[in-house]
Amino acid sequence: MTFIEELRWRGMIHDMTPGTEELLAKGMTVGYIGVDPTSDSLHIGNLATLMMLLHFQRAGHKPIGLVGGSTGMIGDPSGKSDERVLLDENILRHNQGCIRKQLEKFLDFDCGENSAVMVNNYDWTKDFSFLQFLREVGKHITVNYMMTKDSVRKRMESGSGISFTEFSYQLLQGYDFCWLYEHMNCRLQMGGSDQWGNIVTGTELIRRKLGGEAYALTCPLITKSDGSKFGKSEGGNVWLDPAKTSPYKFYQFWLNTSDEDAANYIKKFTLFTREEVESLIAKHQEAPHLRLLQKELAKDITIRIHSEAEYKAAVEASEILFGKGTTETLHHLSEDTLLSVFEGVPQSEISSDVLSSGMTVTDFLSDKTHIFPSKSEARRMLKEGGVLINKQKITEDFPLNESLLLNGKYILVQKGKKNYFLVKVIQ
RNA sequence: GGGGAGAUACCAGAGCGGUCAAAUGGGGCAGACUGUAAAUCUGUUGGCUUAGCCUUCGGAGGUUCGAAUCCUUCUCUCCCCA
Numbered sequence: 001m002t003f004i005e006e007l008r009w010r011g012m013i014h015d016m017t018p019g020t021e022e023l024l025a026k027g028m029t030v031g032y033i034g035v036d037p038t039s040d041s042l043h044i045g046n047l048a049t050l051m052m053l054l055h056f057q058r059a060g061h062k063p064i065g066l067v068g069g070s071t072g073m074i075g076d077p078s079g080k081s082d083e084r085v086l087l088d089e090n091i092l093r094h095n096q097g098c099i100r101k102q103l104e105k106f107l108d109f110d111c112g113e114n115s116a117v118m119v120n121n122y123d124w125t126k127d128f129s130f131l132q133f134l135r136e137v138g139k140h141i142t143v144n145y146m147m148t149k150d151s152v153r154k155r156m157e158s159g160s161g162i163s164f165t166e167f168s169y170q171l172l173q174g175y176d177f178c179w180l181y182e183h184m185n186c187r188l189q190m191g192g193s194d195q196w197g198n199i200v201t202g203t204e205l206i207r208r209k210l211g212g213e214a215y216a217l218t219c220p221l222i223t224k225s226d227g228s229k230f231g232k233s234e235g236g237n238v239w240l241d242p243a244k245t246s247p248y249k250f251y252q253f254w255l256n257t258s259d260e261d262a263a264n265y266i267k268k269f270t271l272f273t274r275e276e277v278e279s280l281i282a283k284h285q286e287a288p289h290l291r292l293l294q295k296e297l298a299k300d301i302t303i304r305i306h307s308e309a310e311y312k313a314a315v316e317a318s319e320i321l322f323g324k325g326t327t328e329t330l331h332h333l334s335e336d337t338l339l340s341v342f343e344g345v346p347q348s349e350i351s352s353d354v355l356s357s358g359m360t361v362t363d364f365l366s367d368k369t370h371i372f373p374s375k376s377e378a379r380r381m382l383k384e385g386g387v388l389i390n391k392q393k394i395t396e397d398f399p400l401n402e403s404l405l406l407n408g409k410y411i412l413v414q415k416g417k418k419n420y421f422l423v424k425v426i427q
Numbered sequence: 428g429g430g431g432a433g434a435u436a437c438c439a440g441a442g443c444g445g446u447c448a449a450a451u452g453g454g455g456c457a458g459a460c461u462g463u464a465a466a467u468c469u470g471u472u473g474g475c476u477u478a479g480c481c482u483u484c485g486g487a488g489g490u491u492c493g494a495a496u497c498c499u500u501c502u503c504u505c506c507c508c509a
């Protein structure tokens with residue numbers, strides 16, 4: 001199966017320039033995607049393009065991961081209704097380092113001819129003077145052409161306007177493609193469908209400036225069946241960095257996808273073959289309550305991004321939290337297990353004399369541990385039966401004392417079914 | 428520059444002298460149901476020492492026994508004309 005065929009059945013092609021398929025059929029092709037170093041971690045919104053690059057390499061082509069060190073300093077107007085905040089160089093440098101490590105999880109940087117390569121566009125733009133830029137890049141593209149881009153047009157119409165800086169963004173990205181074409185024989189740029197305009201500026205520039213032929217390939221934006229934005233959970237973005245989104249939460253995110261989305265995501269975010277995916281979907285439909293699709297999806301992605309061990313820990317934690325976990329089982333957990341299960345769960349500390357002084361449950365939940373922002377809210381939730389201590393539903397007059405302590409120093413508080421808090425009692 | 432409309436809780440939006448901590452919808456949170464889902468139903472959504480009290484309706488003053496509501500003024504937003 002060729003690269004394009006692979007992407008096609010997975011529903012990962014939104015648009016491509018004519019001739020792309022023929023180009024790839026001729027032999028090993030060099031292609032790239034760009035990522036924005038606006039944060040020190042990638043998030044699952046980047047996943048689709050990363051998978052595209054992974055398939056690209058698996059099909060025998062040579063992938064380049066470009067970190068947008070300089071483009072990140074400008075800001076891409078695509079999909080943004082307002083002008084962006086500029087980042088300074090130190091932060092960008094730091095972010096690039098972190099992102100590189102994450103890219104290494106997807107691509108093989110040491111497999112001979114088609115080893116993946118990382119580049120940073122800052123390296124070839126930092127010494128590029130403004131005059132040079134105007135002469136070598138700006139001269140080849142008309143403003144008329146630039147203004148027809150969706151990202152630009154939307155901002156022109158919105159009234160908030162667009163700065164010259166962001167307007168120029170497409171030239172900068174276009175020049176990257178041009179540079180890679182010239183220096184690394186790169187013929188193809190891939191990205192999300194929102195990048196189409198920017199990518200095509202690149203192919204245009206290559207044609208006018210170098211008389212060369214370059215290609216574009218985009219994948220559709222990942223959507224959710226209920227219309228809400230993909231990639232956000234209650235806590236905001238779902239990051240690939242375990243320090244920002246714990247492997248447990250990461251696993252849970254995928255486990256909680258709807259049936260419809262899971263069938264879609266499993267094609268896009270895992271490497272299961274077509275037959276495997278179809279059989280999984282068929283099995284899932286026979287017994288939807290077992291949520292086989294979600295489990296396989298969560299397993300595959302969690303292992304790829306984190307590790308087998310972290311996946312197992314996430315499953316174990318999930319079983320304790322959602323399965324048959326009772327007050328009994330909690331008391332039997334060792335401290336290590338307890339801490340690893342509740343890794344990433346908000347923690348707070350209180351001293352042991354406060355605990356033995358007979359404070360009320362409301363005080364405990366609000367003032368002492370800040371689990372609730374106000375006493376009224378704590379009271380309300382208690383009345384509704386939404387507060388659990390060590391997996392046991394409690395009321396406002398529940399007596400707090402040392403017999404509750406797990407491993408002699410922890411109390412597990414639950415706000416509703418899914419929000420856990422670990423209170424550590426210190427001597 | 429001239430004329431008009433408006434600013435109310437997380438958002439939208441009613442209320443136009445006491446019965447207003449403020450209708451209704453959305454969103455949020457929780458409960459029931461369930462598959463850790465969706466849909467649905469229920470409760471809740473300023474704070475506190477909670478049968479009560481305190482602080483809120485753009486800001487500052489004023490009228491009144493009593494103001495989200497009336498008056499003055501300031502700030503901001505929107506619309507129309509030039």
